[in-house]
Amino acid sequence: MSTFKALVASKGETGTELAFRDFAEADLMEGDVTVRVTHSTVNYKDGLALTGRAPVVRRWPMIPGIDFAGRVESSEHPDFKPGDLVILNGWGTGETHLGAYAQKSRVKGDWLVPLPEGMNPDEAMAIGTAGYTAMLCVLALERYGLRPTDGPVVVTGAAGGVGSIAIALLAKAGWHVIASTGRAEEADYLKELGAAEIIDRAELSAPGRPLGKERWIAGVDAVGSHTLANLLSMTRYGGAIAACGLAQGLDLPASVAPFILRGVALLGIDSVMCPKPRRLEAWQRLASGLDRDKLALMTTLIPLADVPETGRAILDGKVRGRVVVEIG
Incomplete structure (x- = not known):
């Protein structure tokens, strides 16, 4: 046998x-x-x-x-x-x-x-579900109609797998990327990936107000809980947040205020059962839109x-x- x-x-x-x-x-x-x-x-x-x-x-x-x-x-x-x-x-x-x-x-x-043609198996797994999910987030923001000229984008859990690849993808596409992390020692690493600003995750992880100062037009969130609630409360009018993770928690202690006063959208991202046509689109975009040197980094x-x-x-x-x- x-x-x-x-x-x-x-x-x-x-x-x-x-x-x-x-x-x-x-x-x-x-x-x-x-x-x-x-x-x-x-x-x-x-x-x-x-x-x-x-x-x-x-x-x-x-x-x-x-x-x-x-x-x-x-x-x-x-x-x-x-x-x-x-x-x-x-x-x-x-x-x-x-x-x-x-x-x-x-x-x-x-x-x-x-x-994808030109990609090695080890590069595919350097991307993996984390990177494929990051690409699904980017595609969702694009389908919603958001572009780099509309304003900055925030990425939470920035030093993690989803966050790292999201930063590299968004920066290459021309976005001004704000990276949120609890690891200050990773600032140089995040800037090498393309982050323009670094903020401490403590700014977002505690209970916040129903509506905060408008800071970004878009976001990729892998954290959930209070962090996601705060992202929504600080999103500019007509913006959107793509949510794909739960590192802080499954809960969402948020208010309806961002949705009904600023027209903010929450875009849910599922990678597990995602239809095959969208998977193929994501992997083709990863093959052409991800800097391989940054992936190696x-x-x-x-x-x-x-x-x-x-x-x-x-x-x-x-x-x-x-x-x-x-x-x-």
């Missing part, structure tokens, strides 16, 4: 237990494409799954990991053939479907996106063995930018 290496999460008496073990290919889940995984990544959501701090995993035992890039080994799907390089983001992998922290994965071909490479420790570190705010996992 063919086996491969995998990081397996089990539900133990004291919480989530992780172990590296040989996994049988015959035990992979249903799907019409089998992929030899070459690279993955560690997102904030992966950290929650690896540590059990939130109920991300809903099937046990589970191979965590919501992202992978790799090469098709076998396919019964008309869009893919052996040898094709592919990307997967979301669709319940690492939650209800065996995920990316393994040498092989079997998934539905409809979940896969072809690796924000990326750290780790082996699969370091994933559990990195999962804990990302929740503790100790990870800057993006982490690529070399599956090996």
Whole structure:
């Protein structure tokens, strides 16, 4: 029986237990494409799954990991053939479907996106769900009709994965980017990515007024809770905030005032079940609109063995930018 290496999460008496073990290919889940995984990544959501701090995993035992890039080994799907390089983001992998922290994965071909021409698998995972989500935020702001000439854009959780790539994308597109972070020591890093201003997250993380001074026309928020409420209260007339995360919390202690007095919009961003046409658009834009030198600046490479420790570190705010996992 063919086996491969995998990081397996089990539900133990004291919480989530992780172990590296040989996994049988015959035990992979249903799907019409089998992929030899070459690279993955560690997102904030992966950290929650690896540590059990939130109920991300809903099937046990589970191979965590919501992202992978790799090469098709076998396919019964008309869009893919052996040898094709592919990307997967979301669709319940690492939650209800065996995920990316393994040498092989079997998934539905409809979940896969072809690796864009000129992009390497490790670059795709340097982007990962965090960067793909950042691109979805940028596309949402553009669809809403906002442009760099309308005013500045604010990015919260700026030193994290979503924030780092959002800054690089927005700066390259010509936006004046205001980066919000709680890590003052990362100011030079954020400016290298393209941030024009740095503000302390403390300005946004405490309970605020229903309506504040107008400071920006647009925003990308990966934090939620009071931070998102304050972003909305300080958005200029006719502006919008794209919300994609919950690092501070799931709640939204806000007022209707920004919506009914300034016509502000809150744009919800979902990356997990996002339709394939929009995924393809996001990945093509990432291939052409993201500075690869800046991507390299924000990326750290780790082996699969370091994933559990990195999962804990990302929740503790100790990870800057993006982490690529070399599956090996």
